[in-house]
Each structure stands twice: as structure tokens, then as C-alpha cells.
Amino acid sequence: MNTGTVRLTVGQAVVRFLTAQWSERDGYRQRLFAGCFGIFGHGNVAGLGQALLQHELAGGAERLPYVLARNEQAMVHTAVAYARQLDRLQTWACTASVGPGSTNMLTGAALATVNRIPVLLLPSGTFATRVAAPVLQELEVPYAADVTVNDAFRPLSRFFDRIDRPEQLPSALLGAMRVLTDPVETGAVTVALPQDVQAEAYDWPVELFAERVWRVARPLPEAADLADAAALVKAARRPMIVAGGGVHYSGAEDALRALCEATGIPVGETQAGKGALPHGHPQAMGAVGSTGTTAANALAAEADLVIGVGTRYSDFTTASRTAFQDPAVRFVNINVARFDAGKHAGLPVVADAREALTALTAALDGHAVDPAYRELQARLWQDWDARVEAAYHPSAEVTDALADGVLTQGAVLGRVNELSDPRDVVVCAAGSMPGDLHKLWRVRDRKAYHVEYGYSCMGYEIPGGIGVRMADPSRDVFVMVGDGSYLMMPSELVTAVQERIKVIVVLVQNHGFHSIGSLSESLGSQRFGTAYRYRDPATGRLTGSRLPVDLAANARSLGATVIEVRSPAELDQAIKNAKAADGGPIVIHVETDPTVHAPDSAAWWDVPVSQVSDLDTTRAAYEEYAAHKTTQRPLLAPIEPIERTDS
CATH class of the missing domain: 3.40.50.970 (Thiamin diphosphate (ThDP)-binding fold, Pyr/PP domains)
Incomplete structure (x- = not known):
């Protein structure tokens, strides 16, 4: 093993460390960081900026190339999209300057964490030593001298640390890598770097820069949970699968297809899970929920068992808890995250989606839905597909x-x-x-x-x-x-x-804003404030002619x-x-033309309407809203004791 130290700035140490990190799943390895996006200003231009320049001039640009973005929020979006396309196995780092440059990344951080996509954020900060405080773009908080604008990243990050001394860097970087490569915990990871610390030199142990491989785990389902899930499926007459993004991140498409073909269970897809089955597959019912197909939503309304795979059950997926109307509906939730697996009082099967689906298919060997249920799926899909043709x-x-x-x-x-x-x-x-x-x-x-x-x-x-x-x-x-x-x-x-x-x-x-205009109209607000129009001088309202x-x-x-x-x-x-x-x-x-709409999904989305109003349109919309609220369900029915014969 190499021993000794190497003298580098904190910025240089960060760059060298990132080039040595790898992820691995199923025996395949890839560099964890494809590169670094950034916009330089005071705070990072002489820290991480100098380090990236030095790395590039040394011939290391292929290992950690630098790409100049135009907007800090946008570069986080680019990193997120990159990571999602590669099933969260590789991502980018993003660096920005002090103050507004760094806080511009906050929206990107929220997006990454909400979607559970790994991205490393390296916001710059004001002086850790405070010798020149207050400096340009520094937030002064009278009650806490250690608060900076970068504290705003805390609630938006799955991991947060601020490096006030070089000695803190190794543990922070290792903690960041742990979260970035954890399919349960991943999201935005923030390591805040004050501008003076970025440029500060330190004697680092060479072991910090040794290549490290972070294995992305595939947790297996508990045998008892799997047996209970199989028993529930066998007892169901109208089971349905809701495929979420976890199907894609796990690479579980083939496993899902095998289960559906063996059992005839239909699949509705969330936004993140769309494409879990290819178009034209007999069990592919398309989108489910508020923006779903009439085929998937008709099956959801009558389903007595919902098998969620890698979904967090957003309100669009459940049509604000109105999609599943069978009074006895139960849920089996296959998810790598226990938090999501426990939703809707479901039976949690905490496991990797591919591994769980493969095991469930084996446990259901010889079981299939009634042929009439398959025929119903075909009829519902044929009707919906005709509506798509009419829209196309x-x-x-x-x-x-x-x-x-x-x-x-x-x-x-x-x-x-x-x-x-x-x-x-x-x-x-x-x-x-x-x-x-x-x-x-x-x-x-x-x-x-x-x-x-x-x-x-x-x-x-x-x-x-x-x-x-x-x-x-x-x-x-x-x-x-x-x-x-x-x-x-x-x-x-x-x-x-x-x-x-x-x-x-x-x-x-x-x-104008097509989506919000339509929503506004449906809520009785008459598309107010959603069109790009001149202000009418006669009325003072934004109802004039279109903007050029x-x-x-x-x-x-x-x-x-x-x-x-x-x-x-x-x-x-x-x-x-x-x-x-x-x-x-x-x-x-x-x-x-924003007034020509796609076929209706026959589903609802809960957006509250004013309970009292002088406007006839709003009063009518509230009556409709109140009617929909009566169909909203808590989805809390317990899983009753399951009788099964264990082999």
C-alpha cells in the first residue's frame, strides 16, 4: 500500500479524488464522475477553477473534463438527466461561485432529491476565517455568524457538509460517495467549499486518492415477504401492476415482462416508469393516474390488488387517491426504499426490483389470471389506441x-x-x-x-x-x-x-401557459394570467393583443x-x-392551438377551488371539486393474516 503525503490545495484534492471514484453493478464498472460542470466567479475561480485547469494541462481532461454552462440551475439539470439516462450509475459534479451563483443551484438540488437522482454540488462560500467579513455577496444573519446562504442546501440535499478546515475533507468526500451510490439514499449531495478553504494547501495522505469502487447493491427480498406477496397475488381476481422509475433504474424490464407474460397481470406506468413494457405488449396498458389512459384507469378502478414496483405513488399516479376504487383493494409494494414500500398500508417487499420480480415470477409458477381478464385488457387497450390515432x-x-x-x-x-x-x-x-x-x-x-x-x-x-x-x-x-x-x-x-x-x-x-391555462379554466379562474398578451390600456388587464x-x-x-x-x-x-x-x-x-386537447384520461387531480366566490365559473368549479372529493380514499385497508402453505 502506498503511504506518505502529497501537498495539494483543497480544490486540487477534490479534483484528484473525484477522478479515482468508480461505481459497479453486476460486475460492470464505470467512472462515477463523467466530468464537472461549472461557472467560475469569485469563490471558485482560484480554487476549483485553478484545480481543473491544472488537471486539464496535466492531460487529465479525459478523466474529468470541464464543461462551461450558462446557468447554474441548468447545469444541475444536465447532470441529473445524464445520471438518469445511465440508471444512476454515473453523474457529474457541479461547481458555482459565491452567493447567487451557488444559490442558483438550489432548484436543481430540489429536483435531484425529489427524483432521487445522484448529483454532486460543490457550491462556493464566503471566508471560513471571516477575516474580511462582510464580503461581496455575503448574507449577514444577526443571530448566527456561522450561517451562510449555502445552508439553504441542507433541506434539499441527501447529504450536506461544509468544509471549514482541510482536515474535514476526507470524511466529507467519503460520506458523499456513499450517498451518491446508494439507491435508497441518493439525491443531491452538497459539499460546500468556502473560498479561502478551496485555495488552502494541506498534506494529504496518498491513500485518499487511491481508486475506490462503490458497489451499487441489489438487495434480495425476504422469503416471508415474498411468500406473502405471492399468496396475495394468487388470491386476487383483478391484480394490476403499477410500474415506477425503479423498474428502469434496476434494469428490471425483462423481469417485469416475464412476470406479465406468465401471469397475464396488466401494467400501468407512472411518468418515471413509462416504457417499462414496450408499446404493443398485451399487458401494457400505458399511463396510469391523472394523465393516464382510459385503459389503465379503468383497470385501476376495479383492481383488488395493486402491485407497485419502484413507485413512490405520487398524486398523479393515484389520481389524488381516487384511481383505486375497489373497497377491498390491497397493495403489495416492491421497492428498494422501505419508506416507499410501506405506503398505502401495503405489504412491503423491500428489495431490488429486478431481483424481487424474478423471485415473484418463480413463486407464481403455474398461476395466471382468468382469460376473461386478459380479454378485457385487450378491449380496453384497443379502444384507447384508437383515441391515440385520432389525436395523432x-x-x-x-x-x-x-x-x-x-x-x-x-x-x-x-x-x-x-x-x-x-x-x-x-x-x-x-x-x-x-x-x-x-x-x-x-x-x-x-x-x-x-x-x-x-x-x-x-x-x-x-x-x-x-x-x-x-x-x-x-x-x-x-x-x-x-x-x-x-x-x-x-x-x-x-x-x-x-x-x-x-x-x-x-x-x-x-x-402562453397551455397547461396552467387549461387548469385555470377547469377551476373556474378563466385562464387568468396565463396568456402572453399586452396590457389593455382601457381595462388595465393583460387581455390585449398577442406579444410580437x-x-x-x-x-x-x-x-x-x-x-x-x-x-x-x-x-x-x-x-x-x-x-x-x-x-x-x-x-x-x-x-x-392550446384549446385543442388530448384525449381525456377519465381521472382527476386534486387542486383546491375557492369555496366562496362572486364568479359563476368558480362556484360551478367548486361544486364539481366537492363531488370529486367524495371519491377520495385514504387507502389504509390493512393486509389481513395470509394463509399459505410453505414448501
Whole structure:
């Protein structure tokens, strides 16, 4: 074993340490950190910035390349998307300057932790010594001199530490790696680095920089839990699986498919779990919940047993606890996290999804649902698939009612879906399109659907698409983004131009917030404040004519190749041209009508309505809301003692 010390700054030590970390699962190893995103300013320019420069000049750029971002929040989104595309086995570090540079990463930290995606954040801080306090961009708190703006990362991080002395660094870095590679605990990991500490030299033990392999575990299910789960499945007449993101992160798609084909149990998918079964599989009922298919939701309403696999049961998945209406419905929850496995008073099977599904299939050998239940699945899906076809290819009655050059959103999604390759990835996050994609998109590959809906963060789409493409350059990436979300974070197009990263951005212009406009209307608020309009001088309200915003010109000014389309035929050609292109980002600009909606999911989402109002629309919406509330259920039915014969 090497012994001795090496003298490095804290920043230099961090960089050298990160290059020596590896993750491993099923015998396959990869570097844990693909690189470091950053924006330099005072606080990190002479610390981590100097260390990354030194690393690059020494020929180490291939091990930890540096990529310049344009927005600190966006670079975290890119790291998150990269890690998700690679099943959380590899990620990026992100560094930012003191004050606003670092706090700009807070939204990204929340997104990573909500979605349980590993990303390492290295925010800079003010002086640990406080010799020059207060310094530029320092927060002064009268009651606690040790509080800094970086304390805001604490509730958003799965691990947090601040390095006030070099001696604290080794334990902090090792703790950070433990959490980043733990499928239960992972999320945003924050190691805050005051600016003076980053530049401070120390004699480090050389063992700190030895290569370390962090094995990502696959916990096995307890035999008793598995036996109880099998007994519940055998006793159920209308079982249903809800597939969440854990299916993908575990690589459990084949195991799920084997279970479904053997038993005939249908599958509804969450946003994170979409694609767990490929489109066209007999048991694939598509999306479930508030943005679900009528097929999956009809089965959910009558299910007497719900088998959740790698899902945290968000309100969209359960339609705010109205999706599962059988009074005797029970839950079996397969999840690597005990916290999620215990939801809805379910039987917890705490295990890796792939291992649990494989074991459950063996335990159910010879068992299958009634043939009539399979036939019901086929009928429900056939009806829904016809509705998707109608949305993809709207009738003349629908298209004739549109303004010249305006398409429906469903038709846009349909053309992209049908003209993209099976391995191409669709990326989205916020607005009306995630719901439409969840219902309508036909997934043909396990990693071809990437919608961030845990935090549903506006602005994620373009940096997220960059991360997906960086993770797998063999796939084309279609970023579906509305004008509202585009305006939140168009700056990362410049990063894509700089790095020659090809992403195909389908920019849907509908002159406002489509999703919230529709929601506002349904809640009796008359789309108030959701359209991009001039203020009417006569009324003082934002109800004037449309703003003359040219987003195509904006994208072009940032260096992207832009294709403007005004018909289905032009859209088809634009998609083909974009796929054939090389190099940086391509933006396809298309206008849609926000009043033409995708097929209804026949499900609900709980958003409270004003209980009293002077507005007729609000009063009517509240009556409807109150009616839906009567169908909301606590989902607390206990699992009764199970009689089984153990072999």
C-alpha cells in the first residue's frame, strides 16, 4: 500500500479524488464522475477553477473534463438527466461561485432529491476565517455568524457538509460517495467549499486518492415477504401492476415482462416508469393516474390488488387517491426504499426490483389470471389506441377549424413519435406536454422516454436533453418544450453549440401557459394570467393583443439551426432533416392551438377551488371539486393474516 503525503490545495484534492471514484453493478464498472460542470466567479475561480485547469494541462481532461454552462440551475439539470439516462450509475459534479451563483443551484438540488437522482454540488462560500467579513455577496444573519446562504442546501440535499478546515475533507468526500451510490439514499449531495478553504494547501495522505469502487447493491427480498406477496397475488381476481422509475433504474424490464407474460397481470406506468413494457405488449396498458389512459384507469378502478414496483405513488399516479376504487383493494409494494414500500398500508417487499420480480415470477409458477381478464385488457387497450390515432391524425373537422399554419399539439407529438427511431429519446418536463406524452407517446425502447415529472421543473427540457445526449451520443434526442418553459432556460442552447451537442428541440409556440391555462379554466379562474398578451390600456388587464415575440429568431441568435414549419408536411420534412443533420442543436419551431386537447384520461387531480366566490365559473368549479372529493380514499385497508402453505 502506498503511504506518505502529497501537498495539494483543497480544490486540487477534490479534483484528484473525484477522478479515482468508480461505481459497479453486476460486475460492470464505470467512472462515477463523467466530468464537472461549472461557472467560475469569485469563490471558485482560484480554487476549483485553478484545480481543473491544472488537471486539464496535466492531460487529465479525459478523466474529468470541464464543461462551461450558462446557468447554474441548468447545469444541475444536465447532470441529473445524464445520471438518469445511465440508471444512476454515473453523474457529474457541479461547481458555482459565491452567493447567487451557488444559490442558483438550489432548484436543481430540489429536483435531484425529489427524483432521487445522484448529483454532486460543490457550491462556493464566503471566508471560513471571516477575516474580511462582510464580503461581496455575503448574507449577514444577526443571530448566527456561522450561517451562510449555502445552508439553504441542507433541506434539499441527501447529504450536506461544509468544509471549514482541510482536515474535514476526507470524511466529507467519503460520506458523499456513499450517498451518491446508494439507491435508497441518493439525491443531491452538497459539499460546500468556502473560498479561502478551496485555495488552502494541506498534506494529504496518498491513500485518499487511491481508486475506490462503490458497489451499487441489489438487495434480495425476504422469503416471508415474498411468500406473502405471492399468496396475495394468487388470491386476487383483478391484480394490476403499477410500474415506477425503479423498474428502469434496476434494469428490471425483462423481469417485469416475464412476470406479465406468465401471469397475464396488466401494467400501468407512472411518468418515471413509462416504457417499462414496450408499446404493443398485451399487458401494457400505458399511463396510469391523472394523465393516464382510459385503459389503465379503468383497470385501476376495479383492481383488488395493486402491485407497485419502484413507485413512490405520487398524486398523479393515484389520481389524488381516487384511481383505486375497489373497497377491498390491497397493495403489495416492491421497492428498494422501505419508506416507499410501506405506503398505502401495503405489504412491503423491500428489495431490488429486478431481483424481487424474478423471485415473484418463480413463486407464481403455474398461476395466471382468468382469460376473461386478459380479454378485457385487450378491449380496453384497443379502444384507447384508437383515441391515440385520432389525436395523432386529427380529422378534417378539427384541422379546418385551426388558424392558418397552426397545428394541434397531439399531431405534433404524433409526427415526432412516428418519424423518430425506436431508440430516439423524447425529453420533457413541464406544461401540458408531459401529460400528453404520458398518455399518447408510444415507447419502443427502455431508455427512450425521459420526462422529469417528480419536480416538473420549467426550463429542464433543453439542459436535460443535453445531458441525455451526452450520456448516449448514439441516440437522437427530441426535446419537446412549450414557449413558456423555453423562455425559462433557452441559454443552454449556447452550451450545446459550444460542445457541438446535437439535440433536436421541438419548440411549440402557443403564446402562453397551455397547461396552467387549461387548469385555470377547469377551476373556474378563466385562464387568468396565463396568456402572453399586452396590457389593455382601457381595462388595465393583460387581455390585449398577442406579444410580437419571435422565439425562432431568439434560438437562431443563440447559434442554433432553426427550422420554422407551418404545416404537417413541413413538420415531417423538418424532422427528417434534423435527424440527418450533424453537429449542434436544431430547433423546429411550430405553432399549436392550446384549446385543442388530448384525449381525456377519465381521472382527476386534486387542486383546491375557492369555496366562496362572486364568479359563476368558480362556484360551478367548486361544486364539481366537492363531488370529486367524495371519491377520495385514504387507502389504509390493512393486509389481513395470509394463509399459505410453505414448501
